[in-house]
Amino acid sequence: MSAANNNLLTLSGVHTHIGAYHILHGVDLSIPRGQLTMLLGRNGAGKTTTLRTIMGLWHASSGSVHFDARDITALETPQIAGLNIAYVPENMGIFADLTVKENMLLAARAAKRAQDMDDTRLQWIFSLFPAVEKFWNHPAGKLSGGQKQMLAVARAIVEPRELLIVDEPSKGLAPAIINNMIDAFAQLKKTGTTILLVEQNISFAKRLGDQVAVMDNGRVVHVGTMQELADNEELQHTLLGLAI
Template sequence: MNATPLLELKDVHTHIGAYHILHGVDLAVAPSAVTMLLGRNGAGKTTTLRTIMSLWRASQGQVCFEGVPVGGPGTRSSPPDMARLGLAYVPENMGIFADLSVKENMLLAARQAKRENQLDTARLEWIFGFFPALKKFWLYPAGKLSGGQKQMLAVARAIIEPRRLLLIDEPSKGLAPAIIQNMIEAFIELKQASTTILLVEQNFNFARQVGDHVAIMDNGRVVHAGGMQELADDDALQTRLLGLSLGSHQ
């Protein structure tokens, strides 16, 4: 990874109550690329995303954005501060507002728009091209969408406006294969438009198609970092680090 990282974690430790979850995470996220964060369940991937967003505070180490410390002891960044820096977070539980319509959810996520006619129409139609169900159910309560449609809405909310960095936790979860492929194409177009993405994903075929770089976590640490293609081409490395082979997840 030759580019200066947009985001960098340096020896980050995170405690949640009495539990020490992250044990010195070192992670660099290159600009205008997709970095995959992989690892077994419980490895610390979600905690890493939440620590970056200041939802949980690092007890040791630094989270730096464009070289400036924004997380860790001595910093006071909050989730709204991170959003103002241009970060958007899609949690695994999606975080949508069930009682509001799809339209209202999108408007809440669009900081530059208070009414529908203020939304970027071209960008909205671009999103609808990948997730046509959102256009069909534009006025429906989000709580009445299927699980896969809610997942589409969660991702669409994050990309309704250009962001500097997207943090997305398992976006393909619950989606039909055709919609997963649409999401892959959306992420590829986003990085072509210089969006930086840090993506947690269990679908390894998805990871191989989208990822430029990869970091693998185990027991609260990054135990491997490199190119996604290098990992995809090395069955022995996959088995050693992940306990499985990407080739078995076509």
């Protein structure tokens, strides 16, 4: 398999404008199949805008986005999601007035009723996120922040996805819940799911990442293995202004 074919998602020279603001300045990014890629960078570097551009929530003003060799640059968000891509935004996007079960059912496109959902997969999700089972019939708005984050990820994987994109899954979470989240992503990796994570928690990134891309000022300025970045303090300081 060629290097190009080994990449599930490829951004080439992507520029994104939001109103008068030029946010992405020629992003080049390749996401290898079956790996977990960390997208790191200081606040305001363009990480969330990159994810939203991939999902068609904002459209690239130039450049291209290819998924599985298909040009998805101009597609609308529902079409992109229909290609078996799941996105967990930073604000989680939970429907507060619906129960946990109803939130999950909305994401299960193959199911019209709760009993139509794949029970084997649900039990696996419950093993990853026990709170989802515990609060199955509770309004999602009543959950704690950590429980909502678990629900957001559980909802994204209620059916097998080819690509999972998650924006800052550990933000504001207690260490015990962060460890639970790390375990869940590690299990997802074992299923062959390709994952793209934006993360500020560097220890989280270090424990999970295969590949890392670092953004600054709307561009990708470094690509390499997570291990390489974790082992190189000078590189960490140069790229991120911190030490892992």
